[in-house]
Amino acid sequence: MADIFDVIADGTRRDILHLLLERSASDGGTSVSHIVQELGVSQPTVSKHLKVLRDAHLVSVREEGQHRYYSLSAEPLDEVDDWLVPFLEVDESDAADPGPGLTDTAAQAADAVGRAAASVSHAVQTALRKLPGR
Structure with missing residues (x-):
């Protein structure tokens, strides 16, 4: 696969x-x-x-x-969700300091990807809850 x-x-x-x-x-x-x-x-x-x-x-x-x-069939997207979770769990103090080797641009991109992934994850979970038999 x-x-x-x-x-x-x-x-x-x-x-x-x-x-x-x-x-x-x-x-x-x-x-x-x-x-x-x-x-x-x-x-x-x-x-x-x-x-x-x-x-x-x-x-x-x-x-x-x-x-x-x-x-x-959204189950395979769990792998994507699992990969993105650490990016979403970064608290605000960590986001302000991108850390060694991560430029401001990369930190902003990671933040945007994380927010988009959270939005998609929420939409998928909402849709799955609406499916019959769930």
Whole structure:
């Protein structure tokens, strides 16, 4: 399986995950044609990215005849969450002093990544709580 960070490094795959997150409360998943329409990306491109996401276990697929419906499977993102937690737990006094070898720019970037990750983590947890059977 590909490294989860490599998988989510691609912007189109992140867009697909975000779209599936927004639609995770709906039953049955999201069709490939809906993803194509929403993102304005070709069907072969979407299919290629969905295969990568499927191989990384970030999405599950349900087939009905010739149609495929995709749903978010957020569990693999726990690895990303675990990696980011130490950055989020830095208290304000530590953030003011980037420490040896960490420039102000790098400290600001780490802070921005940490805040974005916390926001995504919160959104995923909220969406998962809305799923039936949870």
